[in-house]
Amino acid sequence: xxxxxxxxxxxxxxxxxxxxxxxxxxxxxxxxxxxxxxxxxxxxxxxxxxxxxxxxxxxxxxxxxxxxxxxxxxxxxxxxxxxxxxxxxxxxxxxxxxxxxxxxxxxxxxxxxxxxxxxxxxxxxxxxxxxxxxxxxxxxxxxxxxxxxxxxxxxxxxxxxxxxxxxxxxxxxxxxxxxxxxxxxxxxxxxxxxxxxxxxxxxxxxxxxxxxxxxxxxxxxxxxxxxxxxxxxxxxxxxxxxxxxxxxxxxxxxxxxxxxxxxxxxxxxxxxxxxxxxxxxxxxxxxxxxxxxxxxxxxxxxxxxxxxxxx
Amino acid sequence: xxxxxxxxxxxxxxxxxxxxxxxxxxxxxxxxxxxxxxxxxxxxxxxxxxxxxxxxxxxxxxxxxxxxxxxxxxxxxxxxxxxxxxxxxxxxxxxxxxxxxxxxxxxxxxxxxxxxxxxxxxxxxxxxxxxxxxxxxxxxxxxxxxxxxxxxxxxxxxxxxxxxxxxxxxxxxxxxxxxxxxxxxxxxxxxxxxxxxxxxxxxxxxxxxxxxxxxxxxxxxxxxxxxxxxxxxxxxxxxxxxxxxxxxxxxxxxxxxxxxxxxxxxxxxxxxxxxxxxxxxxxxxxxxxxxxxxxxxxxxxxx
Ligand SMILES: Nc1ncnc2c1ncn2[C@@H]1O[C@H](COP(=O)(O)OP(=O)(O)OP(=O)(O)O)[C@@H](O)[C@H]1O
Ligand SMILES: [Mg+2]
Numbered sequence: 001x002x003x004x005x006x007x008x009x010x011x012x013x014x015x016x017x018x019x020x021x022x023x024x025x026x027x028x029x030x031x032x033x034x035x036x037x038x039x040x041x042x043x044x045x046x047x048x049x050x051x052x053x054x055x056x057x058x059x060x061x062x063x064x065x066x067x068x069x070x071x072x073x074x075x076x077x078x079x080x081x082x083x084x085x086x087x088x089x090x091x092x093x094x095x096x097x098x099x100x101x102x103x104x105x106x107x108x109x110x111x112x113x114x115x116x117x118x119x120x121x122x123x124x125x126x127x128x129x130x131x132x133x134x135x136x137x138x139x140x141x142x143x144x145x146x147x148x149x150x151x152x153x154x155x156x157x158x159x160x161x162x163x164x165x166x167x168x169x170x171x172x173x174x175x176x177x178x179x180x181x182x183x184x185x186x187x188x189x190x191x192x193x194x195x196x197x198x199x200x201x202x203x204x205x206x207x208x209x210x211x212x213x214x215x216x217x218x219x220x221x222x223x224x225x226x227x228x229x230x231x232x233x234x235x236x237x238x239x240x241x242x243x244x245x246x247x248x249x250x251x252x253x254x255x256x257x258x259x260x261x262x263x264x265x266x267x268x269x270x271x272x273x274x275x276x277x278x279x280x281x282x283x284x285x286x287x288x289x290x291x292x293x294x295x296x297x298x299x300x301x302x303x304x305x306x307x308x309x310x311x
Numbered sequence: 312x313x314x315x316x317x318x319x320x321x322x323x324x325x326x327x328x329x330x331x332x333x334x335x336x337x338x339x340x341x342x343x344x345x346x347x348x349x350x351x352x353x354x355x356x357x358x359x360x361x362x363x364x365x366x367x368x369x370x371x372x373x374x375x376x377x378x379x380x381x382x383x384x385x386x387x388x389x390x391x392x393x394x395x396x397x398x399x400x401x402x403x404x405x406x407x408x409x410x411x412x413x414x415x416x417x418x419x420x421x422x423x424x425x426x427x428x429x430x431x432x433x434x435x436x437x438x439x440x441x442x443x444x445x446x447x448x449x450x451x452x453x454x455x456x457x458x459x460x461x462x463x464x465x466x467x468x469x470x471x472x473x474x475x476x477x478x479x480x481x482x483x484x485x486x487x488x489x490x491x492x493x494x495x496x497x498x499x500x501x502x503x504x505x506x507x508x509x510x511x512x513x514x515x516x517x518x519x520x521x522x523x524x525x526x527x528x529x530x531x532x533x534x535x536x537x538x539x540x541x542x543x544x545x546x547x548x549x550x551x552x553x554x555x556x557x558x559x560x561x562x563x564x565x566x567x568x569x570x571x572x573x574x575x576x577x578x579x580x581x582x583x584x585x586x587x588x589x590x591x592x593x594x595x596x597x598x599x600x601x602x603x604x605x606x607x608x609x610x611x612x613x614x
Binding site for chain 2: 003004006007010011014015016130131132134135136137138139140141142307309310311
């Protein structure tokens with residue numbers, strides 16, 4: 001089994017294409033950090049107190065606007081509280097660039113997932129397209145083993161990308177914001193109060209708790225790849241579903257029906273801060289909900305992969 | 312115990328019967344040819360033997376192991392090439408071998424080097440497979456199929472893409488494997504002359520059915536032969552032959568007569584012709600080829 005996974009890894013990493021995809025991820029992380037740096041810098045001025053107070057008055061207006069989305073109101077309220085915290089404790093906001101880096105993890109994991117989808121969407125279907133499946137399945141390894149090895153390799157690739165994202169955001173962040181920033185605390189809002197946790201811990205936790213998104217989308221791509229044996233089909237459908245799911249989950253954040261929407265449970269970071277988007281939904285509920293989706297997808301793709309004729 | 316036992320092997324897709332109750336056995340060290348026109352079901356049969364497609368009916372035992380129940384153990388003893396030898400094009404030949412060596416027990420680096428030499432790819436094994444010619448891919452496919460020293464080798468049209476020298480080389484290789492290492496080999500092909508030179512037995516498939524199994528040596532040792540006499544006065548010769556061989560059909564083509572006679576009568580008949588004052592310029596026996604037999608069995612259509 002170990003050797004089979006090694007084989008899949010060899011097939012992934014010996015391709016030039018894979019390294020281009022990895023470079024894209026690195027570039028994305030770098031751009032995110034540069035973007036934070038340039039947009040965050042004006043606040044470095046002396047009158048940051050006045051700026052924050054002004055921002056707060058805008059935010060108050062925004063929350064009372066009749067056409068505001070749930071998510072907008074929630075974010076504005078959070079920002080209000082955070083700004084107030086800065087004012088009360090005399091911390092200039094420019095030091096909070098790292099805070100934003102933590103907040104951007106969702107985007108990074110989103111980008112990573114899209115890249116991982118390409119690999120997962122190919123991992124089975126490409127063997128059919130190239131005809132290599134015939135040799136792969138006529139060695140002394142059962143189809144079940146091949147299936148598992150391929151799935152594990154897909155998830156491992158996603159995890160490797162996430163680890164790369166984490167390390168690169170620490171590296172680029174330190175280079176651009178300065179290493180000192182790492183000692184700061186991450187500020188978060190929970191139950192209308194502001195809390196602090198160590199920044200590295202927040203960054204790590206944020207990556208970890210965003211991972212269900214990657215696992216879900218990679219599994220979707222893998223399922224279509226194994227069940228329908230079409231690379232294009234699996235990559236296109238999974239990319240569309242992931243983008244739609246990501247956007248809808250953000251736009252509909254806080255709506256009651258989202259408790260039955262799987263993409264609303266793929267960002268578990270609110271549970272770190274103790275601030276779930278929909279009341280009465282627990283971490284366990286979210287995890288089980290995601291796991292059920294994974295199980296159903298595997299049921300479909302495993303059955304198809306093991307049973308269907310290879311012609 | 313036979314190396315390969317096939318019993319009532321059947322494949323149906325919808326109403327179409329691709330392979331129809333095929334029953335066949337072969338021993339270690341034997342080379343068996345699967346011969347049949349396009350669409351006869353040769354590839355389908357090989358795919359079923361190795362579990363790429365499911366069987367609708369029947370049973371396959373490899374070295375006594377039922378492939379449905381003991382797939383992994385049974386396949387550990389099999390090397391196979393189905394249709395084209397498709398390998399990973401973006402990897403080097405060597406990486407391909409490493410990959411498949413990890414899927415079988417006991418294939419060492421040394422064994423890989425040995426097999427590379429054996430198939431004659433030593434110079435290009437580090438190159439990407441995408442740069443290989445069809446014949447080189449065929450050789451690499453053969454290396455993958457043979458690296459784990461299988462007892463049973465299943466080759467679907469292995470001569471496809473090989474040059475004449477390559478075909479000859481392959482033939483010698485396969486014969487050696489069968490004679491020296493007791494490997495059983497099943498080869499499907501359209502090339503009947505090839506099959507004749509390589510195989511011990513030939514199984515002829517038509518429309519999914521096994522229509523005949525022929526031992527190649529039997530055909531060569533056939534007592535009757537087609538004999539061609541080249542003479543100066545064919546009219547006279549025909550009359551003479553008719554009187555000597557009542558009932559046999561005599562074909563006349565300009566100065567050549569063709570008849571089917573027992574081999575041991577050739578000297579006598581030649582003598583009679585000479586005695587009648589007919590000059591005989593040549594006597595040739597035409598070997599009854601597999602092709603004749605094949606056409607006889609499949610009912611005339613050469614494909
Ligand atoms: N998936 C399928 N569905 C329906 N019919 C099929 C399928 N695959 C193959 N066939 C049919 O099965 C028959 C046997 O095909 P097969 O490929 O086994 O022939 P073959 O003897 O290998 O021919 P060739 O000499 O051309 O390689 C053909 O008539 C083909 O059309
Ligand atoms: Mg064929």
